[in-house]
Amino acid sequence: MHRVNRTGQDGERFLGAVDAVVRAQMCSGCGLCAAMDPRLRMREVNGFQRPVRVTDEPLPPARDRELARQFHAACPGVQVRAQRPAGSHRDATLGPVQGLWAAHATDPATRFRGSSGGVLTALNTFLLAEGEATSVLGARADAADPRRTVPVTIMSREQALQAAGSRYGPTATLSAQAAPLRADQAVTGKPCEASALRAHARAAGTDAPVILSFFCAGTPQQGATDALVEELGLPEGAPLEDLWYRGRGWPGEFTAVARDGRRVRTGYSASWGAALGPTVQWRCRVCADGVGESADISAGDYWELDAQGDPDFAERPGRSVLVARTARGRDIVLRAAAAGVIALEPVSARSAVARQPYQSARRRLLLGRLLGTRLLVGRVPSYRGFGLLGSALRAPRATWRELRGTITRIRDRRRRGFRS
Ligand SMILES: Cc1cc2nc3c(=O)[nH]c(=O)nc-3n(C[C@H](O)[C@H](O)[C@H](O)COP(=O)(O)OP(=O)(O)OC[C@H]3O[C@@H](n4cnc5c(N)ncnc54)[C@H](O)[C@@H]3O)c2cc1C
Ligand code: SF4
16 A cells, blocks of 8 residues: 555656655655655555555656655665764764753743753744744644644744644654745754755755754654553543643653543653553664754753663653754754743753663664664665764674664564564
């Protein structure tokens, strides 16, 4: 069903290239290809967002060749290049850095509603209020069925607040508007969406929009959300009024509210850790960029640490780690702070990395995962500039263990019926 094209012939090169990425299970579901060509729509396939061809209309060969060229440069299932913005220095885990802070929104409602410190929502609102962005593309719960997540075009503070909070389900943010976007627009999206946008603007010869991103451990399968709601006591398909994964506190609780008023909830470790995280698509397991390197600004959790130095998920007022990567990003952060929209406290890279054990371990051992995936699945994205070989050479035994573990995990996933 999700095959968009089998041939790759003249006039069909672009769709053939998209199909090859999807078949290799390297599609992240970012939606860029659907934004490039209206013959594609993003649909749910095996619980993830995938491009599906909706018309047989061919493209003129010159247009087809141009789209294929842009796709090869920008699709995160084909390649991701680590960017080196002028004036930044590179941290092995955090990527390019021009400013690093612990931060939170100063407006209590935004801080409360946000996933961690509400800084992305505060910055979205600031960009709109300053006229620096005419709209911000983001993601929010589908009003018709809040179990699902849909892209949203944010034009006001109210809409930004409604879209606050992390959505641990598939959504193809970039599919909502035709690519390339304009420089007076903004996007808040996953790292794969940020890299697709940045690389596509470069390939299309346009100025990129303002790009905000967040640290990301991957997109869980839609079915994991549906099953969790049921497991917590609401019948399958019961109409919902709202569903949020976290936020409304830090980290907040996974909460589903039925239209008849019933409410079920569970904590962050039980929802992300036990139910959702294990279903993350394989493309995300082999991702070199879980920190939004291609964005102007990216944010993650600035967890407190317990006595053993591990992240402590006890409830408290939210705090994000905020990374300015480009001069444009740094300028926006500093102006938002001067305007009193966000509060900043400079922190060291070492302190930020200590609070992100998953991100630093994944990057350190990624080469082993990529090799294991290459052996069993056949194709992986090309990553340049992330220092993966250097990391593997510094830890050869751990990389070898990761390779063997990857093969076991892929076989296990196949036994359990995972197709992505
Ligand atoms: C799938 C996923 C995995 C994550 N993994 C990590 C991790 O490993 N480590 C870590 O530190 N942080 C992770 N986060 C990020 C973290 O939960 C917060 O988003 C981050 O700390 C910023 O918080 P905030 O309060 O500033 O953002 P908020 O003010 O809550 O704003 C969040 C913004 O992100 C957008 N958004 C939410 N979900 C999605 C989505 N699925 N796709 C596209 N846009 C979306 C919203 O529209 C909103 O604009 C993850 C988030 C997601 C969605
Ligand atoms: S990763 Fe994005 S651009 Fe590439 S095939 Fe999937 S949806 Fe399309």
